[in-house]
Each structure stands twice: as C-alpha cells, then as structure tokens.
Amino acid sequence: MILKATGAPFEEELIEVEATEGRQFSPQAKRAFITKLGEVSPNARLPVLWHNDLLVWDTASIAEYLNELYPEANLWPSDPVSRAIARSVTAEMHSCFLALRRECRMDIFLRTNFELQDEKSHNDVRRMVRLYSSLRKRFKDRGAFLLGPWSIADAFVLPEATRLRSYGISLREHGDEDGIAQAYSDTLLATPHYLEWEGLSAPVA
Amino acid sequence: MILKATGAPFEEELIEVEATEGRQFSPQAKRAFITKLGEVSPNARLPVLWHNDLLVWDTASIAEYLNELYPEANLWPSDPVSRAIARSVTAEMHSCFLALRRECRMDIFLRTNFELQDEKSHNDVRRMVRLYSSLRKRFKDRGAFLLGPWSIADAFVLPEATRLRSYGISLREHGDEDGIAQAYSDTLLATPHYLEWEGLSAPVA
Known part of the structure; x- marks a missing residue:
C-alpha cells in the first residue's frame, strides 16, 4: 500500500500457500511456507523489500x-507535529494489540461473528476506537484519513480494520457511539489501492 | 539513552513502584501503577515524551x-544503506522476540540462571546472535556498535542485552561460537549513558 502510494515501479513476489477445503493448512503446507519464509527473509517474517543490493x-x-x-x-x-503523531500511531499499531491479534488471526476473506474471549482483546478494541476517534475529530478538516491526508499511519491501521471486519467485532460496542471510528475503518477498506491488493490476494478457485 | 545522545536538556519523571521484599509487587502496587500509567500515557505504556504541547x-x-x-x-x-539496516533492526527489536520477552520479564537488577522453556525463545536468542554477529562483522571497521557508530538501533538492542544478562542466557549456546555477539552486548552494557541510567533506576534501600 505504501509502495503503491510512492508511484514507483515495483515487482511483487507473492508466496502461495496450498490450502485444503475450508481454507485450513496442512502440516506439510505450513512447513513448506516456513521454509520459504526462512529463504526470503532474515527473520522469517514478511514483507521484505529488495532495492538493488539492499x-x-x-x-x-x-x-x-x-x-x-x-x-x-x-x-x-x-x-x-502531525508527523510525530502519525509515527506514534504507526509504532503502536506495529507492536501492540497483541491479545486481539492472538485471538483473531488475520484472514482478510473470513467473515464471521466472533465473541472476544480475552478482556485484554476488548481493551485493545477500545483503545483503537479512542485512538481513531480522537484523531479523526482533530484532523477532520484536512481529509478523510487518520491525520487528514493518507499517510503511512493509515497503512498500519488497515490490517486491523480487516481483522475487525473479518471477526465481526463491533466498534460501537467498544465505545464508538458516534460511529466515527467505524466510518474511518470503512474508508480504509474502500480505497482503490486496498481493493486492488485484496483482489490479487484472493484464493485461487 | 537516545535523548541523552542528543545532548538536549530534559526532565525525567520516574514512576516509583512499591515493592515487597524479594522485589515482588503487591496487587495494590500493581493497580496503583496501572492507574498512573493510564494518566500519563495514551495507551498506558511507557515511555512518552512531552515537547511543549506535543x-x-x-x-x-x-x-x-x-x-x-x-x-x-x-x-x-x-x-x-546503513540507516535502512539500522531501522530494520530497530523495528525488529521493537515488535519481535515475544516468546523470550514472555518468559523473561525485563528486570535489570535480577541475576539468575534460567533455563528457557519455550523453543521459540531459543529461536529468538539464536536470531539475536545471527543479527548482532553479522552486523558487527560487516561494520567492525566503523566502530564498536551495531553499525559502527552508536545509533538508535543500539538503544533498541540494549533492553535485550539486559534481559539476557539478567537470566544468564548464554549467547555461545545459541550460535555465538566466536563471542562476537556477546562482546557487543557487553559493550552496550558498559556505556556511560547506560550505567548512569541504571544507577538512577536502582531500588531505594
């Protein structure tokens, strides 16, 4: 998403994972995926970016x-000032919300209604609502994204927006009475760059 | 550590936590600490930086x-190029090594010999060794720190160096045969800025 926003030409290497019906992964498919990760990434996590030799x-x-x-x-x-806030949001999205992530593994095509079990996950969602809502109120005159114009911070919120949608987590029930956080999440999930990427990631029938 | 490296004047507010003997924390002390965190930090985590109104x-x-x-x-x-690598290290230190962190809570004054239980924690330590060792070999002609001169990346490795020391985790047993990663960790723990901060954080007798 960020790379697309630069307008620079790039090649994307998608790693395919073979799934059984019901989109589960066999132990063999998992092992093959982990081996592949170790080959392409120094810490076995994605994404990585190659730029010339770097x-x-x-x-x-x-x-x-x-x-x-x-x-x-x-x-x-x-x-x-906005940049410092955007970086704070990015850093928080990058390293926090672990309880929610543990309970709700990211799966952008999943649609279910899941009841969060861990009170910490509820706290994670409440924190997201406070964060999005307070920033949208503050920056609403500058644009539709978290700090007005689209920024890296929005790219880091996006995975969480897909997660909440996948598991049917209601923001309203976590403090978003005025729907501001939900409207912002909906905006993120409707950007052309996201929709294009979602299309590329779709399971092969 | 990073703020000190700027040479800028700053005021530090330490949050004291009352501990029982054996440096355990009572439920009351924990609650008081969590309340205090909520007052000073938007996501109840430390540190935060105030600069004027920001x-x-x-x-x-x-x-x-x-x-x-x-x-x-x-x-x-x-x-x-070095800057991109330094930021990659920083981002990895910031968001990874969760198994190790779960098993070994940071406690800079603890000294024990702990056997890691989780294989993922062992993998975390092995990854640290590979990371430190490969970068120290690559940048050794530029200085004693991870990328030669001291940088933010070193500030992000430092907590992990204290953690490994506290729990007596041997880097050698995790792939550091030539001792390069250990020597680098020792360097971090011997910088004047760190020793000064350690002194300020010492338990009050």
Whole structure:
C-alpha cells in the first residue's frame, strides 16, 4: 500500500500457500511456507523489500526507507507535529494489540461473528476506537484519513480494520457511539489501492 | 539513552513502584501503577515524551522525532544503506522476540540462571546472535556498535542485552561460537549513558 502510494515501479513476489477445503493448512503446507519464509527473509517474517543490493526488512523500516527515497510522495504528514503523531500511531499499531491479534488471526476473506474471549482483546478494541476517534475529530478538516491526508499511519491501521471486519467485532460496542471510528475503518477498506491488493490476494478457485 | 545522545536538556519523571521484599509487587502496587500509567500515557505504556504541547508516545516514534529535532546528533547512521539496516533492526527489536520477552520479564537488577522453556525463545536468542554477529562483522571497521557508530538501533538492542544478562542466557549456546555477539552486548552494557541510567533506576534501600 505504501509502495503503491510512492508511484514507483515495483515487482511483487507473492508466496502461495496450498490450502485444503475450508481454507485450513496442512502440516506439510505450513512447513513448506516456513521454509520459504526462512529463504526470503532474515527473520522469517514478511514483507521484505529488495532495492538493488539492499534488503530492508520489517514494514516499519520499509515505510521509513520509502519515505526517504520518495519525499515527494508525502508518505508522512508534512508538519512535524502531525508527523510525530502519525509515527506514534504507526509504532503502536506495529507492536501492540497483541491479545486481539492472538485471538483473531488475520484472514482478510473470513467473515464471521466472533465473541472476544480475552478482556485484554476488548481493551485493545477500545483503545483503537479512542485512538481513531480522537484523531479523526482533530484532523477532520484536512481529509478523510487518520491525520487528514493518507499517510503511512493509515497503512498500519488497515490490517486491523480487516481483522475487525473479518471477526465481526463491533466498534460501537467498544465505545464508538458516534460511529466515527467505524466510518474511518470503512474508508480504509474502500480505497482503490486496498481493493486492488485484496483482489490479487484472493484464493485461487 | 537516545535523548541523552542528543545532548538536549530534559526532565525525567520516574514512576516509583512499591515493592515487597524479594522485589515482588503487591496487587495494590500493581493497580496503583496501572492507574498512573493510564494518566500519563495514551495507551498506558511507557515511555512518552512531552515537547511543549506535543505528546509523542512509543519509543520508536520518540526516536524518529528526536532524530528530526536534532539532526546533528546523528542518531541514525549517515549513509542511507546503513540507516535502512539500522531501522530494520530497530523495528525488529521493537515488535519481535515475544516468546523470550514472555518468559523473561525485563528486570535489570535480577541475576539468575534460567533455563528457557519455550523453543521459540531459543529461536529468538539464536536470531539475536545471527543479527548482532553479522552486523558487527560487516561494520567492525566503523566502530564498536551495531553499525559502527552508536545509533538508535543500539538503544533498541540494549533492553535485550539486559534481559539476557539478567537470566544468564548464554549467547555461545545459541550460535555465538566466536563471542562476537556477546562482546557487543557487553559493550552496550558498559556505556556511560547506560550505567548512569541504571544507577538512577536502582531500588531505594
């Protein structure tokens, strides 16, 4: 999403995983995937970015690298205060919300109504609502995204928006009475860049 | 550590936690601490940085903010390739090694010999060894830190160096046959800035 926002040409290597019916993965498919990860990534996590001879790993680092390469893409907000907030959001999305992530593995095509079991997961969702809602109120005059114009922060919120949708988690029941956080999540899930990526990731029939 | 490296004046607010003998925390002390966290930090995590009216939260974001404010402090390596690597390391330290962190809660004054139970924790330590060792070999001619001169990446490795020391985890048994990763960890734990901070954090007798 961030790379697309730069407008730079790039090649994407998707790693296919063979799934059984019901989109489960066999132990063999899991092992093959883990082996492949170890081959392409120094810490067996994705994504990584190759630029000439340089391997950049971890989304947060890739984002900063692209920002340095393409300053004209305005991947971060242009004023220092908004930029600091955007980076704080990005860092929080990058390293927190672990209870929710544990309970609800990311699966963008899943649609279910799941009851969160862990009170910490509820707290994670409440925190997301407070975060999105307070920033949208503050920056609403500048645009439809978290800090107004689209920024890296939105790219880091996006996976969480898919997660909440997949598991049918209601933001309203977690403090979003005025629907501001939900409207923002919906905006993220409707951007052309996201929809294009979602299409590319669809299971092969 | 990063703020000290800028040379900028700052005030530090330490949050005291009352411990029982044996450095355990009572339920009351824990509750008081959590309440205090909620008051000072938007996501109940530390540290946060106040600069005039701006609250910056999360270490990774604070680091980038300080880098913007104090470019002359060279908090990141000056060449783009080393900088991208430093940011990748920082992002990985920031969000990974969760199994090890779960088993070994950070406690800089603890000294014990702990046997890691979770194979994932062993993998975390092996990954640290590979990471430190490969970068130290590559950048050894530029200085004693991970990418030669001290950078934000070193500040993000430091907590892990204290953790491994606290629990008596041998790097050698995790692939550090030549002792390069251990020597680097020792270097981190011997910097004047760290020793000064350690002194400030000591339990009050």
